[in-house]
């Protein structure tokens with residue numbers, strides 16, 4: 118089948134597909150896939166899976182999300198100097214074009230492939246189309262290795278960090294502000310905790326030669342009763358991005374250890390939400406072939422991606438796709454046409470390696 122990756126990408130950028138509203142994109146991808154012979158096609162809501170004929174020794178999952186973040190005056194694609202500009206061009210309709218291109222030649226590759234197109238990646242992970250697929254067709258997500266074609270600038274961005282949100286309730290005792298010695302000011306107490314958290318030297322873990330620089334930021338502080346009352350409660354919320362060699366339990370224990378000596382028995386430190394990251398798996402044969410084919414130095418993925426979804430299910434996974442991750446979610450988002458083609462060539466080479 119003839120295909121033109123650049124026009125495919127451009128056509129898809131023109132189709133609105135903000136999270137929860139991916140039907141038109143799913144229709145487009147479905148109609149494209151249904152014209153390729155020899156693929157088994159499954160649609161679940163606005164998710165699609167295309168499976169090549171089986172029987173080859175290894176099965177590779179190629180994975181991409183159909184949704185974008187909301188528009189910012191950039192809904193109409195523009196092609197300028199070898200670049201496709203517009204909402205979702207880098208994140209990740211360039212990657213989807215590569216997937217559709219590879220689907221066209223799936224049955225000539227030396228591995229089995231499942232192409233997984235899913236909805237609702239850009240919103241809370243509880244809405245992820247991957248969960249819908251897992252419920253309705255768990256076998257569609259089985260494979261030896263997964264490649265998420267998120268924007269990585271055509272290099273292997275391996276693994277991903279874990280992330281967690283922790284809330285600390287700092288307790289005090291109410292009193293009249295004219296007689297503060299009668300109470301305990303919870304906001305004043307929280308100051309010491311915030312200072313400790315802001316000054317902590319975090320670990321800089323190196324895994325498979327890649328550096329996963331951790332970060333910890335206080336993201337919300339709440340408290341106060343009235344202008345003449347010593348406050349009895351202050352709440353600190355923090356976001357901790359941790360290296361993938363720690364799981365959620367270990368990472369939470371670490372946050373606890375940072376502030377334990379400043380907390381009183383009445384204070385509460387709780388894990389509100391947490392997901393582990395994914396180790397890089399650079400030695401997995403397909404990932405190492407991708408690395409060779411890309412001819413680029415791999416990078417640690419800073420941030421959480423669905424690589425961790427697959428990793429948590431025992432499937433090694435990596436991010437690898439066209440588009441600069443730094444322009445994703447910006448008004449001036451774009452993808453280089455040459456990069457879409459280069460990524461297509463690298464993945465094809467690796468799948469045949």
Ligand SMILES: [Zn+2]
Nearest residue numbers: 182208209267
């Ligand atoms: Zn994305």
